[in-house]
Amino acid sequence: MKLIHRLMPSNGLRQLPKSVSVHAVLLAYTIIALFPILVVVINSFKDRRAIFRDPLGLPTHDSFTLVGFQQVLLRSDFGLYSWNSLVVTILAVGLVLLLGAMAAWALTEYKFKGNLLITFLFAMGIMIPIRLGTVSILSLMVDLHLVNTLTALVLVYIAQGLPLAVYILSEFVRTIPKELTEAARCDSVSEYKIFFCIILPLLKPAMATVAVFTMIPIWNDLWFPLILAPGESTRTITLGVQQFVGQYVTDWNSVLSALTMAIVPVLILYTIFSRQLIRGLTSGAVK
Amino acid sequence: MASVKLNNIKKRFGNVDVLHGIDLDIKDGEFVVLIGESGCGKSTLLRLLSGLEDISEGDLYIDDERVNGRSPAKRGIAMVFQSYALYPHMNVFKNMAFGLKISGKDKSHVNEKVIEAAKKLKIDHLLDRLPRELSGGQRQRVAIGRAIVRDPKVFLFDEPLSNLDASLRVQTRVELGKLHQELKATIIYVTHDQVEAMTLGDKIVVMNKGRVEQVGAPLDLYHHPKTQFVAAFIGSPKMNFLQGKVQQADSENSQVVLESGRVIRASIDTSSLNEGDTVQLGLRPEHIALNCSENTFEGTVTLIEHLGELSYLYVDVGQEGELVLKVNGDNQHQAGDRIQFGIKPNYLYLFDHEGKALTRINAHQSPSIPL
Numbered sequence: 159m160k161l162i163h164r165l166m167p168s169n170g171l172r173q174l175p176k177s178v179s180v181h182a183v184l185l186a187y188t189i190i191a192l193f194p195i196l197v198v199v200i201n202s203f204k205d206r207r208a209i210f211r212d213p214l215g216l217p218t219h220d221s222f223t224l225v226g227f228q229q230v231l232l233r234s235d236f237g238l239y240s241w242n243s244l245v246v247t248i249l250a251v252g253l254v255l256l257l258g259a260m261a262a263w264a265l266t267e268y269k270f271k272g273n274l275l276i277t278f279l280f281a282m283g284i285m286i287p288i289r290l291g292t293v294s295i296l297s298l299m300v301d302l303h304l305v306n307t308l309t310a311l312v313l314v315y316i317a318q319g320l321p322l323a324v325y326i327l328s329e330f331v332r333t334i335p336k337e338l339t340e341a342a343r344c345d346s347v348s349e350y351k352i353f354f355c356i357i358l359p360l361l362k363p364a365m366a367t368v369a370v371f372t373m374i375p376i377w378n379d380l381w382f383p384l385i386l387a388p389g390e391s392t393r394t395i396t397l398g399v400q401q402f403v404g405q406y407v408t409d410w411n412s413v414l415s416a417l418t419m420a421i422v423p424v425l426i427l428y429t430i431f432s433r434q435l436i437r438g439l440t441s442g443a444v445k
Numbered sequence: 446m447a448s449v450k451l452n453n454i455k456k457r458f459g460n461v462d463v464l465h466g467i468d469l470d471i472k473d474g475e476f477v478v479l480i481g482e483s484g485c486g487k488s489t490l491l492r493l494l495s496g497l498e499d500i501s502e503g504d505l506y507i508d509d510e511r512v513n514g515r516s517p518a519k520r521g522i523a524m525v526f527q528s529y530a531l532y533p534h535m536n537v538f539k540n541m542a543f544g545l546k547i548s549g550k551d552k553s554h555v556n557e558k559v560i561e562a563a564k565k566l567k568i569d570h571l572l573d574r575l576p577r578e579l580s581g582g583q584r585q586r587v588a589i590g591r592a593i594v595r596d597p598k599v600f601l602f603d604e605p606l607s608n609l610d611a612s613l614r615v616q617t618r619v620e621l622g623k624l625h626q627e628l629k630a631t632i633i634y635v636t637h638d639q640v641e642a643m644t645l646g647d648k649i650v651v652m653n654k655g656r657v658e659q660v661g662a663p664l665d666l667y668h669h670p671k672t673q674f675v676a677a678f679i680g681s682p683k684m685n686f687l688q689g690k691v692q693q694a695d696s697e698n699s700q701v702v703l704e705s706g707r708v709i710r711a712s713i714d715t716s717s718l719n720e721g722d723t724v725q726l727g728l729r730p731e732h733i734a735l736n737c738s739e740n741t742f743e744g745t746v747t748l749i750e751h752l753g754e755l756s757y758l759y760v761d762v763g764q765e766g767e768l769v770l771k772v773n774g775d776n777q778h779q780a781g782d783r784i785q786f787g788i789k790p791n792y793l794y795l796f797d798h799e800g801k802a803l804t805r806i807n808a809h810q811s812p813s814i815p816l
Binding site: 356 | 591
């Protein structure tokens with residue numbers, strides 16, 4: 159009983175059934191979502207026979223091995239692949255955030271011809287998957303001599319992430335009180351400074367949300383690296399892992415170890431952004 | 446500091462006319478209050494003055510310079526918003542210094558200015574707090590401070606006190622009055638609160654449906670409202686209105702007959718009207734006296750509101766409806782009492798069927814609470 163009161167001090171016992179069912183659903187979802195990751199991590203520390211004998215078992219004294227990690231770190235350019243992934247992800251997310259915030263601000267704050275059309279195009283961008291245009295994107299990149307460069311990937315990912323970013327950020331820009339920008343205009347602040355000194359800091363929580371949304375698909379993407387940048391020097395981590403997946407033999411130790419290590423950077427990035435998710439920044443601006 | 450001149454200012458939103466040609470002269474150092482019901486265009490007018498909204502037609506001069514189309518900054522105005530509009534991510538000092546810093550003033554000058562303004566407003570101990578850590582009154586001061594540091598030609602206030610609680614509002618009102626005397630600044634102030642308007646304004650502009658109804662000094666509006674709208678707007682509780690017909694049109698001693706047949710004598714010039722014309726008789730609650738034997742009424746008290754030093758009596762006088770009386774606080778009447786009261790002919794107001802006021806003769810100048 160004490161435990162229940164500690165967990166739900168304000169709700170009390172009457173809310174107990176509801177609370178239990180909500181938590182059960184959330185718990186079930188968490189287990190389903192985490193299960194594959196857990197299997198990957200556990201098995202990356204086991205030898206090959208143990209992986210197939212007992213895929214769900216924890217590594218024991220006998221089956222524990224770091225051979226997969228050794229393979230990955232010694233036999234492949236794991237450092238380079240991670241670096242490529244990191245560069246592409248950070249550049250793309252950074253530019254999506256900056257351009258997305260600017261577009262969201264412009265589209266909600268200023269009245270100009272074509273405003274509605276541009277908003278509409280962004281909305282279309284959310285609905286139409288960018289992969290439908292793969293062929294034309296490839297031929298475009300060939301014409302621009304951008305094949306096998308990270309630039310190609312960054313450009314495509316910006317296009318992929320921008321529509322949703324603009325959509326979400328527009329909603330947040332609308333919640334910023336108009337008086338703030340008007341006060342700044344009376345303070346003779348230029349439109350650029352208004353954006354960078356007032357709007358951008360207030361958009362931080364929203365931008366963290368967008369960053370998380372944008373970052374994960376880019377980090378995990380296999381499609382565009384495979385098509386646009388399959389060269390040895392531009393491989394991203396998801397593509398790099400594929401070299402252990404053979405047509406006849408798959409080096410499961412290495413695949414699982416590489417995947418385990420690939421989780422780490424994205425976890426770090428997520429932790430950084432999720433700190434910013436804290437709301438309540440605008441409280442106190444206007445009553 | 447500067448003078449402001451409005452010449453036939455009009456504003457349209459699409460096809461809707463919001464302001465129908467406003468003319469106004471504001472002298473250097475004057476405290477002008479724009480007052481009116483919500484939606485009358487007073488806030489829109491302020492935004493036109495600030496430059497946040499474009500003027501559709503007409504000319505706006507600040508210090509004899511036409512400033513139509515200029516940005517807010519170039520007009521030399523500073524605005525204090527109803528919602529304070531403090532930058533939430535900056536502390537008080539940065540909030541006040543932001544505008545100065547942006548305009549490229551050197552650091553020591555900015556510091557000096559901000560600290561001087563903060564001392565004036567007694568917020569110098571709050572400089573490193575964030576807006577969310579301040580009370581409503583303190584935020585209001587910071588907003589005013591942010592305006593002061595820029596040494597603007599004209600201050601614009603958009604209902605600055607309406608978010609404060611009652612006691613703080615009175616206190617801040619007094620401080621604003623003192624601040625105006627100290628700064629000798631030209632201030633244009635929008636409010637819907639007639640007490641704020643009466644106490645603060647050198648000049649009050651009463652607005653109604655996008656037009657200026659009357660401009661004048663506070664007591665001028667109180668004693669000589671030009672229209673029924675102004676008469677109803679200025680004074681609390683509201684002026685009582687009774688419908689009647691002119692029985693005797695005269696340049697001095699007019700007579701009005703009410704619906705019940707009661708004849709009222711009023712020292713008002715009705716020579717422009719004909720006998721039988723419909724008129725509205727205006728009686729201020731503070732001018733109706735219990736011991737007055739002229740123009741007497743009789744009625745039943747339906748409600749008493751005690752405010753301490755005085756009380757409001759709501760009296761049902763039969764066919765004419767209900768009248769409000771302002772009486773002394775120690776008055777012993779109770780609901781249900783029959784009472785008799787009257788009003789002197791030179792205390793009355795009279796409005797023709799268009800709501801225009803007729804000239805009062807020997808109008809009593811000082812409002813008094815009759816005993």
